[in-house]
Amino acid sequence: MPTARETGNCQLILALDIEERADAIELVKKTGGELEWVKIGLQMFTRYGPDYVREIGALGKKIFLDLKLHDIPNTVAKAIASVSDLPIHMLTLHTCGGREMMEWAVKAQQEHKPDLQLLGVTVLTSMDANGLAEMGIAESVENRISRLARLAQDSGMTGLVCSPHEVSLLKQTLGSSITLVTPGVRPAGADAGDQKRIMTPAKAAEAGSDFIVVGRPIYQADDPAAVVARIRSELS
Numbered sequence: 001m002p003t004a005r006e007t008g009n010c011q012l013i014l015a016l017d018i019e020e021r022a023d024a025i026e027l028v029k030k031t032g033g034e035l036e037w038v039k040i041g042l043q044m045f046t047r048y049g050p051d052y053v054r055e056i057g058a059l060g061k062k063i064f065l066d067l068k069l070h071d072i073p074n075t076v077a078k079a080i081a082s083v084s085d086l087p088i089h090m091l092t093l094h095t096c097g098g099r100e101m102m103e104w105a106v107k108a109q110q111e112h113k114p115d116l117q118l119l120g121v122t123v124l125t126s127m128d129a130n131g132l133a134e135m136g137i138a139e140s141v142e143n144r145i146s147r148l149a150r151l152a153q154d155s156g157m158t159g160l161v162c163s164p165h166e167v168s169l170l171k172q173t174l175g176s177s178i179t180l181v182t183p184g185v186r187p188a189g190a191d192a193g194d195q196k197r198i199m200t201p202a203k204a205a206e207a208g209s210d211f212i213v214v215g216r217p218i219y220q221a222d223d224p225a226a227v228v229a230r231i232r233s234e235l236s
């Protein structure tokens with residue numbers, strides 16, 4: 001998967017966190033040619049399943065399937081084989097599943113779906129130092145993110161999901177060829193909602209994000225296609 005540095009272009013992914021299948025399809029149709037990528041997460045995948053993914057794919061969109069896999073190596077590898085016939089281009093897994101899990105995942109991806117970008121999730125943004133301490137993890141959130149990011153790269157992973165605030169550190173630590181996908185992005189003036197450490201699309205792109213993920217500011221807008229167009233012009 002080419003990085004923004006290689007394409008000169010940070011790309012927008014719309015998070016389809018929508019209750020109803022028909023509403024999601026309508027939204028995707030409304031954004032038309034302005035939008036290339038969508039993210040389908042657990043909310044919709046657990047309700048509507050693989051056929052829904054195929055339906056969105058048939059509308060001409062590239063799909064980031066955000067399933068955050070975390071299990072024993074064999075099960076994760078089998079899950080990757082199972083999604084390999086879906087029209088998806090990115091898939092997430094938890095880096096805290098460890099080296100062996102990630103190595104098996106990469107092997108399964110290379111064998112079954114060579115054009116799929118696996119993305120590692122390090123520390124969930126809902127987690128803070130107290131939450132880590134409760135699980136017996138004494139290190140800071142930042143150290144843990146760096147540790148897990150390095151472990152992911154050592155295990156053969158070539159992409160990560162992270163906050164836009166972590167992008168420059170991770171590019172410095174891991175090299176510019178790592179693909180970084182960042183949620184927590186808000187166009188200037190948009191409501192932050194529950195996102196705490198936000199950045200604008202332009203700043204995230206400047207920091208080195210390869211892809212930004214934006215949900216509510218687009219799907220809650222009166223004219224989603226116009227917001228997509230504005231974000232895209234900010235990115236270019």
Ligand code: C5P
Pocket residue numbers: 015017041124125161162183184185193195213214215216217
């Ligand atoms: O609506 P909003 O733009 O906040 O949506 C962001 C999307 O990115 C949601 O689907 C959310 O689950 C996802 N996400 C996130 N923070 C992370 C990982 C994923 O906001 N650390």
